[in-house]
Amino acid sequence: MKKIGVFICWCGSNIADVVSVDKVLAVISKHPGVAHCEYYKYFCSEPGQRLVEDAIKNKSLDAIVIAACSPSMHEATFRKAAERAGLNRYQCEITNIREQCSWVHRMKKGEATQKAIDLISGTIEKLKLNESLQPITTPVTKRALVIGGGITGMQAALDIANAGVEVVLLERAPSVGGHMSQLAETFPTLDCSQCILTPRTVEIAQHPKIKLITYAELEELSGYLGNYTAKIRKKAAYIDRVKCTGCGLCIEKCPKKIPSEFDLGSGQRKAVYILYPQAVPNKPVIDPENCMYLLEKKCGICQKVCEVKAVDYEQKDEIIEEKVGCVVVATGYDLYPVKDIAEYGNGRIKDVIDGLQFERLNSASGPTSGAIVRPSNGDVPKDVVFIQCTRSRDPEKGVSYCPGICCMYTGKHAMLYKRKVPDGQAYVFYMDIRAPGKDYEEFIQRGIEEERTLYIRGRVARLYEENGKVIVCGIDTLTGKIIEIKADLVVLATAMLPRATAKDLAKKLNISTDEYGFYREAHVKLKPVQSNTMGIFLAGCCQGPKDIPYSVSQAGSAASKVLALFGSDKLSSEPIVATVDESLCAACGVCVANCPYNAREIDEKRKVAVVKEMLCQGCGACVAVCPNKACQLKNMTTEQVMSIMKELE
Amino acid sequence: MESILDIVNKKADTRVERCYQCGKCASSCPMIKFFDVPPYKIIRLITIGAKDSALSASAIWLCTSCYACMTRCPNDINITKVMDALKEINLQEKAACHEKDILIFHKIFLGEIARLGRINEFRFVGKFKIKALKLFQDLALGLKMFKKGKFVFKAEKINGISGLRKLIR
Numbered sequence: 001m002k003k004i005g006v007f008i009c010w011c012g013s014n015i016a017d018v019v020s021v022d023k024v025l026a027v028i029s030k031h032p033g034v035a036h037c038e039y040y041k042y043f044c045s046e047p048g049q050r051l052v053e054d055a056i057k058n059k060s061l062d063a064i065v066i067a068a069c070s071p072s073m074h075e076a077t078f079r080k081a082a083e084r085a086g087l088n089r090y091q092c093e094i095t096n097i098r099e100q101c102s103w104v105h106r107m108k109k110g111e112a113t114q115k116a117i118d119l120i121s122g123t124i125e126k127l128k129l130n131e132s133l134q135p136i137t138t139p140v141t142k143r144a145l146v147i148g149g150g151i152t153g154m155q156a157a158l159d160i161a162n163a164g165v166e167v168v169l170l171e172r173a174p175s176v177g178g179h180m181s182q183l184a185e186t187f188p189t190l191d192c193s194q195c196i197l198t199p200r201t202v203e204i205a206q207h208p209k210i211k212l213i214t215y216a217e218l219e220e221l222s223g224y225l226g227n228y229t230a231k232i233r234k235k236a237a238y239i240d241r242v243k244c245t246g247c248g249l250c251i252e253k254c255p256k257k258i259p260s261e262f263d264l265g266s267g268q269r270k271a272v273y274i275l276y277p278q279a280v281p282n283k284p285v286i287d288p289e290n291c292m293y294l295l296e297k298k299c300g301i302c303q304k305v306c307e308v309k310a311v312d313y314e315q316k317d318e319i320i321e322e323k324v325g326c327v328v329v330a331t332g333y334d335l336y337p338v339k340d341i342a343e344y345g346n347g348r349i350k351d352v353i354d355g356l357q358f359e360r361l362n363s364a365s366g367p368t369s370g371a372i373v374r375p376s377n378g379d380v381p382k383d384v385v386f387i388q389c390t391r392s393r394d395p396e397k398g399v400s401y402c403p404g405i406c407c408m409y410t411g412k413h414a415m416l417y418k419r420k421v422p423d424g425q426a427y428v429f430y431m432d433i434r435a436p437g438k439d440y441e442e443f444i445q446r447g448i449e450e451e452r453t454l455y456i457r458g459r460v461a462r463l464y465e466e467n468g469k470v471i472v473c474g475i476d477t478l479t480g481k482i483i484e485i486k487a488d489l490v491v492l493a494t495a496m497l498p499r500a501t502a503k504d505l506a507k508k509l510n511i512s513t514d515e516y517g518f519y520r521e522a523h524v525k526l527k528p529v530q531s532n533t534m535g536i537f538l539a540g541c542c543q544g545p546k547d548i549p550y551s552v553s554q555a556g557s558a559a560s561k562v563l564a565l566f567g568s569d570k571l572s573s574e575p576i577v578a579t580v581d582e583s584l585c586a587a588c589g590v591c592v593a594n595c596p597y598n599a600r601e602i603d604e605k606r607k608v609a610v611v612k613e614m615l616c617q618g619c620g621a622c623v624a625v626c627p628n629k630a631c632q633l634k635n636m637t638t639e640q641v642m643s644i645m646k647e648l649e
Numbered sequence: 650m651e652s653i654l655d656i657v658n659k660k661a662d663t664r665v666e667r668c669y670q671c672g673k674c675a676s677s678c679p680m681i682k683f684f685d686v687p688p689y690k691i692i693r694l695i696t697i698g699a700k701d702s703a704l705s706a707s708a709i710w711l712c713t714s715c716y717a718c719m720t721r722c723p724n725d726i727n728i729t730k731v732m733d734a735l736k737e738i739n740l741q742e743k744a745a746c747h748e749k750d751i752l753i754f755h756k757i758f759l760g761e762i763a764r765l766g767r768i769n770e771f772r773f774v775g776k777f778k779i780k781a782l783k784l785f786q787d788l789a790l791g792l793k794m795f796k797k798g799k800f801v802f803k804a805e806k807i808n809g810i811s812g813l814r815k816l817i818r
């Protein structure tokens with residue numbers, strides 16, 4: 001029989017004040033199989049750990065129980081101590097007599113002592129049946145998949161690739177750049193968004209370690225940490241993007257014009273198009289919903305004019321597979337649609353636009369070449385009203401959170417407007433100014449002092465059109481004065497939302513979302529870029545609204561996690577996993593259906609259920625549901641559970 | 650003692666403390682020109698426990714219960730009901746009321762409904778003028794209405810008045 005040592009920790013007075021450690025020591029010392037028992041004030045301290053090590057060596061113990069705080073506190077500490085003394089780490093078990101005993105039974109000292117004795121006895125009985133286990137190891141595919149080619153995804157891809165690791169960068173749109181490529185200037189320095197973005201997009205395109213796949217979406221992700229297989233759907237572009245030289249002749253000759261998504265309706269594009277002039281890759285795609293040839297077999301001009309014969313109307317969607325070790329998700333955000341805001345005109349008032357539309361108006365490469373004009377008639381607006389907190393901080397009708405960037409970009413918009421229209425007036429309706437970044441508060445103040453942006457504290461009740469103007473009905477709550485402005489243009493700082501497709505992708509990746517639909521991090525403070533699935537990392541606005549500096553730093557953070565993971569050739573994980581007694585298994589598949597981690601499958605050839613050990617988290621769900629009792633959890637077998645229960649009777 | 654905040658919350662079945670002073674109630678309000686204290690400040694007075702100031706505001710009597718504020722409130726505060734609650738507390742505690750005429754108007758209106766089940770203009774206006782001591786105001790308008798047959802002297806009850814009275818009670 002195993003020689004077992006038991007160590008009862010006082011935890012200062014945390015345990016000893018409630019539980020009578022003398023009595024526990026006396027009772028446990030006599031428990032069958034206990035070869036050594038002692039107590040100490042702090043076993044987690046260095047001298048405490050040395051006591052444990054010495055006892056293991058001197059009394060040649062086979063296994064030890066530490067009765068102390070929660071295993072989440074010090075299980076690793078004592079398992080390391082046991083290893084130093086020559087034991088297998090799984091021959092060390094923790095009994096929690098602090099959180100689950102002394103802290104919750106402060107008023108019932110006698111019963112707490114008995115509970116401590118029972119809990120320790122149970123652990124001793126379980127420990128007698130513990131196996132010595134080795135960590136499970138698996139080789140790693142040192143290749144990362146980054147989903148989303150906005151500023152966050154590009155930054156993450158570059159950071160990983162610059163460390164010499166291969167990256168597959170996946171982008172849904174025909175070109176990379178994301179929302180940042182739509183912006184005119186960026187706060188707080190007002191540098192041109194395109195100018196700071198293009199060096200990145202070019203670097204992405206030319207990087208030998210980056211495989212850029214645009215106009216494509218993730219279809220399915222299978223496998224586990226270190227060994228994922230991504231199925232990717234490459235949408236039919238109807239243009240051979242290898243042959244295409246990007247000369248642009250097809251775009252020039254295409255007769256069909258439609259509102260451009262990139263310009264958010266304010267500009268037009270052709271049915272064969274590139275997103276924007278500096279796009280990477282700078283090769284067009286044909287939009288099958290608007291191309292007259294693909295719809296009605298009429299036209300076909302683009303094919304006739306293409307000198308390299310790159311236009312291929314027969315092209316189909318293509319599914320490709322990429323093997324990767326981990327994934328960085330950087331899919332970004334959507335904006336709350338103006339058409340859903342009834343009191344601001346449901347999107348029917350032409351001169352009421354959202355922040356991104358204003359960016360396009362303001363952008364040198366936008367539909368107006370950077371001239372700020374009224375969408376209704378093209379005049380220069382003289383009174384522009386900016387409304388912050390539109391449907392954000394609005395638990396009743398919108399979202400209750402504060403996106404945290406609208407104060408800054410509205411301040412920027414007002415400032416840029418004043419520079420282009422010096423005799424115009426910018427009004428900002430705000431609730432609170434939230435500008436806690438570096439140089440942010442100074443930026444807002446500059447707008448107030450130098451550009452004379454008029455900040456009005458209050459919310460606008462409604463907007464309506466009258467005589468070609470937009471009437472803004474608001475209030476200045478600081479004076480109580482009702483404010484009515486006859487505006488030429490109204491810009492709404494609408495709430496940032498998770499992508500409409502975020503939930504679908506979450507299902508494919510097996511990660512969870514928060515109450516709003518943003519991807520949930522493993523720990524809000526300590527694991528902000530890890531998802532709850534191992535090997536899937538989050539960066540940028542898909543995890544919650546944030547500005548460019550924060551997104552970029554999160555991208556770097558996610559990249560460092562990827563590189564840390566790829567630092568060793570093999571990954572190891574806890575060996576506390578499910579096992580299958582194949583002689584009992586009937587391959588009924590109940591375990592497969594009940595496994596929350598996709599760790600179970602049926603081996604169709606041998607007709608037995610198998611465990612994918614790298615995915616198994618040792619939760620025991622399959623053990624509970626197996627009708628034949630063929631599933632067992634290592635070091636927590638049914639026999640072990642029953643032996644614990646017996647002691648608790 | 651229960652705070653004014655708790656009392657109003659209970660009476661109006663709402664949570665006044667959720668207000669973050671955005672002012673959308675005031676900018677929505679059709680009566681705001683006549684209010685001495687805008688709705689969001691009434692809400693604030695309740696939150697900080699300034700009971701007397703809240704109860705003595707004319708605004709609580711001037712509110713026409715159009716519900717525009719409540720419809721637009723981002724925090725789902727039932728401001729109209731809050732105004733009603735304050736009126737109720739004002740009466741219970743016999744607090745200062747600077748809009749006596751409106752109070753008289755409400756009382757006569759409800760009294761007439763309880764008696765007849767409908768409003769007879771002549772009776773109603775007459776009673777109000779006598780109570781409010783405003784006998785000669787709007788005399789010209791009154792004559793005009795009389796000529797057009799808007800004033801009917803015979804006051805008729807509705808059918809089933811006893812049922813209505815039960816409801817009111």
